Amino acid sequence: MVTATATACGGTGTQTRADGTLSFTVAVVEPDLTTVPILAALDAVRREGHKVDVVELAEPELAVEGLAQGDYAISAEATGPALSAIEQGAPIKIIADAVGNQWALYGKPGITSCADLEGRPFGIFSQGAVATAIAKDWVGAECGAGERPRYLTIGGSDVRAQALASGEIDATPLEISDAVALESSGTSGLTKVVDFAETLPNLHPQTVYANSSFLSEHRPVAQAFVTALVREHARINADPQHLVDLVDTYLPEEDQEDVARVARRYSDAELFDAAALTRQNVQGTIDFFARAGVIGRGMTTRDAADLSFVREAA
CATH class of the missing domain: 3.40.190.10 (Periplasmic binding protein-like II)
Known part of the structure; x- marks a missing residue:
């Protein structure tokens, strides 16, 4: 121990x-x-x-x-x-x-791209967190000019997972352990919008x-x-x-x-x-x-x- x-x-x-x-x-x-x-x-x-x-x-x-x-x-x-x-x-x-890189972006039903997140609540841990940097890098590359989600700072990956499940936010980056916990809880309809291991292989x-x-x-x-x-x-x-x-x-x-x-x-x-x-x-x-x-x-x-x-x- x-x-x-x-x-x-x-x-x-x-x-x-x-x-x-x-x-x-x-x-x-x-x-x-x-x-x-x-x-x-x-x-x-x-x-x-x-x-x-x-x-x-x-x-x-x-x-x-x-x-x-x-x-x-x-x-x-x-x-x-x-x-x-x-x-x-x-x-x-x-x-x-x-x-x-174990981070992936998960969204509620209907969220399939960056365009779907314009003005929508997007959970982050903090402005300086690596998951935030990864997510904002993706938003900058994938969203159109002026299209941005509404970032909400609400805690660690496990807290954000629960916020996503309860509908408080529309999307958030999660670690594998918290994504698995969501799946195991029976939460339905949540989708993996992007796997950052694939988009940021280096x-x-x-x-x-x-x-x-x-x-x-x-x-x-x-x-x-x-x-x-x-x-x-x-x-x-x-x-x-x-x-x-x-x-x-x-x-x-x-x-x-x-x-x-x-x-x-x-x-x-x-x-x-x-x-x-x-x-x-x-x-x-x-x-x-x-x-x-x-x-x-x-x-x-x-x-x-x-x-x-x-x-x-x-």
Whole structure:
């Protein structure tokens, strides 16, 4: 299980112990199904003798800040805040994929295109959320001049799913787990308007990133972690029950029946592939966030990522 022992930065950083093994801290953000393969990979590192503490944080910006300061060695969550920090000179590198683009836009009956959403209530989490950026990018590309939905900020993916089911909004981007929950609840007529994994194939909104000094000074340990994560993802794709088992181990409070349905969807879509990052799709991700106004233009894959770890693991 995850031990929630911190809500802000202030750790002691990575230390080398007397026997040559490391003691370091990894930050996770509100753990969910996408986090448990990372926790399993960290257990593989522990089995090599290293001491790994895991802290749970409320938002990715805190994890990125801790990485920049050297308090945390590794974290994994939203890519946007990491790119923003890298742009400002933070010593951070993206090293693997956490989960593929799992966002899709769902609408109530009759909503089939952007034109159907003009002036209609459209649920978003916040102006700075990646799902909001994805949705607005689609609106900008697909809607005609002056045709825009009416954006309503109403909470996380699960809250927006319920708002869609109850008719408070006409459309909203949802993660797989919340889309499956809607389907399981018997809500009828809701349609998938667009699958953003198909329209934005080079976007990787959730990645694994690390402190650059940790990567350079302790490469074998960083490599052991990435290799273990690649293997965990491969096991999930081969058998979604592995994800169910991981959730049972690390997040036992989750409903197992719901987890099994979501795990099958993740597996069918092959969204777990830590080694999926390439120069092309990292650059595509950078270009998306530049287009969304999260970062300026000009950043390259070399600036943002070290793909040598996934190449070696693969």
